[in-house]
Amino acid sequence: SVMDLVDKMDENEWNYHGEGNKSLVVSHVQMSRVLRLLKYSSEDAENAPQTTEETFRQMENIVDFSNNVMSPLLGDKFVHSGEVVKLPLEFVRQLSIKVQHHRPAWRCDKVMDIYSGAALCLPNLTTPSIPTHNPPLCVEIKLLSSSRKGLEQHRRRNRQRMYFAIKHLIEEPQNNFKIFKGGKCIHGDRDEMLSVSSLLQKLRPYFSCGNGRNKTVLHDFIQVLVDSLLSSDEEGDEGVERRLEGRMVCEASLCSTEFLRTDPQPLPRDSVLGRILQVQLLDSLDIEGLLPLYRRVEQYLHHFPKERSRLQIDGPYDKAFLEKLQKCPAEDDGSIEYAVAKVQQYRVAMTAKDCSIMVTLVPRRDEEDGSERAAFSFSASILDLDPKPQDGVRRQQRLDHRVVSAYLRDDPGPS
Ligand code: ATP
Ligand code: MG
Ligand code: MG
Structure with a gap:
């Protein structure tokens, strides 16, 4: 080690x-x-x-x-x-x-x-230690702070919308989408930008038995990603596998009704996206609602600086910290504890809005039945889960303010 x-x-x-x-x-x-x-x-x-x-x-x-x-x-x-x-x-x-x-x-x-x-x-999440004939593929998607709205919309899951969101990320990664092959970043770094067609060239061996058309490769790649993000399988380490059978793959086209039908199912609670959304929703108060509570904390600490450690403002991040945050009463009882818990919930939600999802795809090939089929085991991880600083609340408030006032300026209002 x-x-x-x-x-x-x-x-x-x-x-x-x-x-x-x-x-x-x-x-x-x-x-x-x-x-x-x-x-x-x-x-x-x-x-x-x-x-x-x-x-x-x-x-x-x-x-x-x-x-x-x-x-x-x-x-x-x-x-x-x-x-x-x-x-x-x-x-x-x-x-x-x-x-x-x-x-x-x-x-x-x-x-x-x-x-x-x-x-x-x-x-190293980009190099799972399982021997494979093709190097493992790994896709990193960085959520952006503003993505709560996006995820919330996905609560009423719409596979189609997600499909196009990922397609857009592949075509125009902006520091929020990377692909690793055998542990090396091949796409998404500002300096490692491939054209979509040369990216698909590199992905081709993994899909469609290595001889699919570009459109099919892209389609299958996105399907596997959507599957991994929505999978709530409890099978453990192996994850679930998606089998792309030779015939099906060749027939599937971007416009096939099978994939484009609207899919009004909820985001599965135990999928990686479902779990992240639940934590993002901890910020039950918007920044305007939070600000008075934030001021209550600041004022209290100003008068009683020694209370900072008892209230675990900057940690330690132990079991007690989580308990306080989870047992926060629904109604404001005017206490300092309530205000602290709400601010901490907000900070935890901020972390969940700023993390990355790493989807690891381990290719497998079934040689047994002779039919050429490509299959993946996939697993998802969440990385970059650092605590956000307490004064990040203020920074976020300034940011939100700018967005709101820009919005109001643009809004012609009732005429
Ligand atoms: P941000 O600006 O998004 O807050 P950061 O400075 O906190 O990023 P990380 O996101 O933790 O840094 O790491 C930077 C990059 O390193 C990640 O985007 C990812 O590509 C890679 N990386 C981080 N942790 C791992 C890991 N455990 N395995 C493989 N790659 C990793
Ligand atoms: Mg990061
Ligand atoms: Mg970070």
Whole structure:
């Protein structure tokens, strides 16, 4: 395990894997593991590097929040919290030099933390450790903060709308859609953008027995994705498989009635999307309703700063934190506890609006009956479940305000 390796880490065994706004991720060349390191802005004084101790506390908080709050809410089969590791500083420095020229230029306003040695070690979700004849495919969909409306509409599931939403993501990924093949990002990074037709070229071996037309490959690919996002199968690790039989695949066209009929079923509660939606809906109050409660908390803390830790404002994110959040009374009783619970519910919902879904597709081929059939085992995971800062509530409020006033400006009103 990485824990055993920590003393003899070799930067040659780790490759740049990807990054977001807050962290940079490297993957091991052999083990199915990644390291997630924090980044900070090299210019912004507000985000000046913290002390080593603070960085480790922040990392522990991330793991606790994932383990004790998000995992129980979302389902532990979807969530992999990882563990905090302490890396040798020399290794981290060499690593930062090695990855630098693989980083997209537009991300380089931030630099990797090379001072603390703190990292999160996680399973590499893009390289499941199951031997396969074709390298596994993995699709990452990043939900955007505003996606609640989108998901809510899907509550009355409409397969067709979802189908076209995914098709649109494939055609125009904007940092919210990536495809990995054998652990390597082949589509979606700003620098790794394939035309749709060359993407389909790469996907062809997985579908339609390797000889389908582009349209069919795209169609089957989207179907498998929609299936995985909506699957609520409890079979466990293996997931469910979708069999694409040779004949059916060739006959299916984008306009087939079988796929385009409206499908008014609800979003399955135990599907990965259903679980995320339920957590997003924890923000039962909109930002206008939340603001007075947020002020109540701020004011209270101003008068009683020592109450901050009893109220677990910034953690610890333990079982008690989750309980307080879940046992919040339905009506405002004027208490500080009520206000805190509502603000925390809002923060948890914010995390669920900003996460990524990773769908792993492991190809299988049934040789037995001779009929050429492609099948996948699929499984879904949810990643990027960091706690959102308390003052994020304010930032979100400013954002919402701008949206609302822009909307009002555009609205000609009753005439
Ligand atoms: P954001 O800006 O979306 O908040 P972030 O800075 O919090 O992102 P992550 O989303 O956690 O960072 O990680 C960055 C990228 O690294 C992800 O989009 C994903 O492609 C990859 N990644 C993260 N964790 C894993 C993992 N466990 N296995 C494989 N790839 C991963
Ligand atoms: Mg992310
Ligand atoms: Mg994040």
